[in-house]
Amino acid sequence: MNSTAQDEIIAYVFAVRAALGDLPEAQRDELLEDLTEHLTEVMADGEGSLIDRLGSPEAYAAELRGTAPFVGGFPDPPRSANPFAELREQFVPQLREHVYPLLRVVDERLGKLLGYPRARDFFVLLRPAWWVVRGYLAAMVVAVMLDGTGQPIGLLPRIGGSDVVALLLLGAAVLGSIWLGRRSLRLRWWPRLALYLGSFVLVMVALTGFVEADSSTRDSYYSDVNYDNPYSGVEDVFVYDEQGRLIDNARLFDQNGEPIHLGSAYCYDEYGNLLEESDAGVYPYCPEKAPFRMPGAAPKASASVEPTTTPSAKGR
Amino acid sequence: MLPVDTTQLLKGVLDLAVLAALRDEDGYGYDILRRLRTAGLGEVGDASVYGTLRRLFNAGLLTTYVVPSVEGPHRKYYSLNAAGRDELQRSGKIWHGFASTMDDLLRERETA
Incomplete structure (x- = not known):
C-alpha cells in the first residue's frame, strides 16, 4: 500500500471521528478502534477513492450511529444505568x-x-496457608469475645479456660476457613468484597493482639519480680545493733559478696525537695527518717561510727 | 403506501445476517461484508457491517483474534462464541416464524 492511500484513510477516519464528536471519547475510541485496518482492507480491494466507494465520512458516521444503537440515539443511557x-x-x-x-x-x-x-x-501457593492462619485468628477473636473469665487467654482459643473447647473451636474454625477459601475463588463481587473486608478487620485485630502479647511477654520478667519481691516497696534500709542503735554507713552483701542494692539513694523532705544524694549501697540513705529512735538520741547525719569498735556506746 | 425499502428491512435483521455469515467460518470485517453482498444483500453498507460487528462483540456474542497478514495490516477475525450461536439459533427461529407468517399472509392475499 502506498502512502497516498494511507493518508487518505487517515483523513477519512479523522473526519468520521470528527462527525462523532458528540460521543464520549472512550466510546468513540472504542467504536473506531479497528476502522483504520478495516478501511485498509476496503482500499486494497478494488479501485476508486474511499469517498467514491463509501460515501462521505459524515454519511459513514451517521450509518455507524444507526447500526450501533448503543452510541448516541438515547440521552446517555449507559451513564444513568450505572454511576460507576x-x-x-x-x-x-x-x-x-x-x-x-x-x-x-x-x-x-x-x-x-x-x-x-x-x-x-x-x-498463590501460599493461599491455603493463609486459610489456616485465618481460621486460627478467627477462633482467637471468637474466644476473646466469648471468654468471660478475664484471665490472659494464652495462645489457644480457650473459652472459660477449657483446653478441650479451645481445640474444638480451633479445629472448626480452621476447617471452616479452608472451606470458605475454596469457595471464595468462585464468589461474586459483593460477597467477595465482604470477605476481604472481614479478613482485613481480622488481621488488624490480630495485629493488636499480637503486639499486646509480645509486650506482655517481654515485660513478664519485670512484672514477675514486682509481684514476688516483698522488697519492691523498700526505699531505704535502717540497720540497728542489738541495743537498738541505728548503725550509720552500713553496707549489705549477699552470700557471693555482691553488694545488695535496695531503695533509691535520694533523700527528700516532706515537701518533696531533694535533700541530698547519698552513696549507693551505703545505708541508711536518709538517717533522719529512721523509724525507731533511742530516746534522746539525735540522728547523726554523717557520722563514721563503727558499732563493733565503740564499747563506750554499750553503756547507753 | 410506501414501497418496501430493503435498507429499512435490513436494519431489523442485520444482526442476524452477520451472525449467520459467521456461522460456518470466521472472518474479518471486509470479508463479512463481501459474504453478505455475495449472498444477495447488495444494499448493505460498509459502516453498518463494521458497526454491527463492534456491537455484537461488545454484547459478548463474538470473540476476536488477530491474524498477521503478509501484504496488509493485521486482520482482526471475528468468530461466533457459544452465546453467539445461541443467539443465532433463537433469532433464526423468530425470523423463520416471521417470514413464514409473511409468506402465508401474502399467499392468502394472492390466492384470494
Missing part, C-alpha cells in the same frame, strides 16, 4: 496504561528473587 461506569471509563484505561505495567515489572522482578516466573505464582 463513567468513573471506570475514566480510570481503568489510565490504570492500564500507567500502573499495570509497573505492577507487572515488580511481579516479575520479585518472582525471580523467589525462584518463580512471577511473584504471584508464589503467593
